[in-house]
Amino acid sequence: MNSPAASSKPRHQIWPWIVGLALAPVIALGGMVWSACHLSRDATALRRQIMAASGGGWHTRVQFTADRTALGAVRGGLSLAKDLPCEAREALAAVRSASIGVYERADTKSSLAGGAVLADADKIMALHGWKRLVGVRESGKTVLIYLPAAAEKATPSRICLAVCDRCELVIVAAEIDADALAQFALRKIDRHEFAGL
Amino acid sequence: MNSIFCTSAFAAAFVWASASASFAAADTSSGYVDFGKIAPSAEGRYVEVDLPQGLIKFAAKLASKQEPQTAEVLGNLKHVRINVVELCDANREEIVGRVRAVRKELESQGWSQLVTVREQPKGDDVQVCAKMRGEEAIEGLVVTVISDQKEVVLVNIVGDIKPEQIATLADRFDIEPLKNIKVAALK
Numbered sequence: 001m002n003s004p005a006a007s008s009k010p011r012h013q014i015w016p017w018i019v020g021l022a023l024a025p026v027i028a029l030g031g032m033v034w035s036a037c038h039l040s041r042d043a044t045a046l047r048r049q050i051m052a053a054s055g056g057g058w059h060t061r062v063q064f065t066a067d068r069t070a071l072g073a074v075r076g077g078l079s080l081a082k083d084l085p086c087e088a089r090e091a092l093a094a095v096r097s098a099s100i101g102v103y104e105r106a107d108t109k110s111s112l113a114g115g116a117v118l119a120d121a122d123k124i125m126a127l128h129g130w131k132r133l134v135g136v137r138e139s140g141k142t143v144l145i146y147l148p149a150a151a152e153k154a155t156p157s158r159i160c161l162a163v164c165d166r167c168e169l170v171i172v173a174a175e176i177d178a179d180a181l182a183q184f185a186l187r188k189i190d191r192h193e194f195a196g197l
Numbered sequence: 198m199n200s201i202f203c204t205s206a207f208a209a210a211f212v213w214a215s216a217s218a219s220f221a222a223a224d225t226s227s228g229y230v231d232f233g234k235i236a237p238s239a240e241g242r243y244v245e246v247d248l249p250q251g252l253i254k255f256a257a258k259l260a261s262k263q264e265p266q267t268a269e270v271l272g273n274l275k276h277v278r279i280n281v282v283e284l285c286d287a288n289r290e291e292i293v294g295r296v297r298a299v300r301k302e303l304e305s306q307g308w309s310q311l312v313t314v315r316e317q318p319k320g321d322d323v324q325v326c327a328k329m330r331g332e333e334a335i336e337g338l339v340v341t342v343i344s345d346q347k348e349v350v351l352v353n354i355v356g357d358i359k360p361e362q363i364a365t366l367a368d369r370f371d372i373e374p375l376k377n378i379k380v381a382a383l384k
Contacts, residue, residue, distance in 0.1 A: 118237060135245040137237060152249040178255060185259050
């Protein structure tokens with residue numbers, strides 16, 4: 001016979017834990033899928049600003065983010081492929097993460113709002129800690145390239161860029177291993193020189 | 198679609214692999230000149246390049262094997278800024294006024310005028326100024342061009358530049374007025 005003190009002991013509910021543990025991978029997977037289908041925070045800010053300055057009407061054609069985990073998995077998978085050119089492996093090794101969006105619109109008569117797009121994009125990117133390195137507008141095309149403002153004297157490791165014209169917009173934000181990229185470029189030069197002999 | 202991807206690839210390659218120079222937001226080098234914010238017109242050509250020292254070093258590293266001479270020049274640079282603005286009725290007065298103010302400021306700060314070309318009444322108006330350190334080194338170069346009242350070009354290169362390296366710089370950055378400077382004129 002149980003004493004009254006023993007029966008009033010709080011019961012540990014195990015079901016919420018089981019359900020939680022079962023749902024956790026699903027939620028995590030959902031988060032990863034959502035994140036993979038969207039641009040990174042900085043790239044999103046740049047995209048929104050440019051779209052707003054250009055009057056809207058844009059439709060997503062391609063949009064994805066490959067973070068370190070995803071790229072690591074791709075690298076791991078490709079390591080099993082024997083026929084893959086080593087240049088492709090080296091190039092992939094130089095990219096840590098990438099966020100890419102391609103957008104288009106049917107209204108080709110719309111144009112970017114003059115100089116306002118540069119000023120507005122600079123303002124929003126400055127809030128996110130970026131500084132414009134290159135700004136080019138010629139023949140209806142605009143190219144904006146940003147690097148982290150805090151890394152002026154360091155080798156750049158992140159880049160954010162936008163290329164747009166009246167009907168197409170491409171946004172790229174990437175984290176790059178500059179040393180690996182330099183090694184890749186130098187090896188490419190070596191191979192090129194060797195091939196030329 | 199292909200063309201926009203090509204442009205993207207070109208832009209990325211330009212940043213990561215091409216030439217030189219530095220952001221220098223708060224560059225306190227005496228060779229640095231603040232041109233101020235030059236806003237583009239509503240339409241018309243506009244180019245602004247403002248490269249950070251980290252990127253110059255990176256470019257120097259890439260160039261070191263194939264072009265050691267270029268790598269040496271790039272390795273000594275701290276900042277390069279290039280502005281090209283097409284002029285229109287809306288911005289001509291402001292931007293030409295800005296260029297003239299920059300020239301006046303350089304003159305008052307003791308910069309040496311290396312080249313001055315004025316084709317009157319229309320034509321190119323070119324000035325190349327250098328901030329010398331002693332007789333053997335240049336701390337800063339400024340090129341200002343008002344081209345037939347249709348386009349303005351402003352270039353500021355900051356670093357430790359030897360007079361004989363100017364030709365290399367002119368070639369790498371394709372700065373026409375610098376290509377004809379005789380080294381002897383600087384010494």
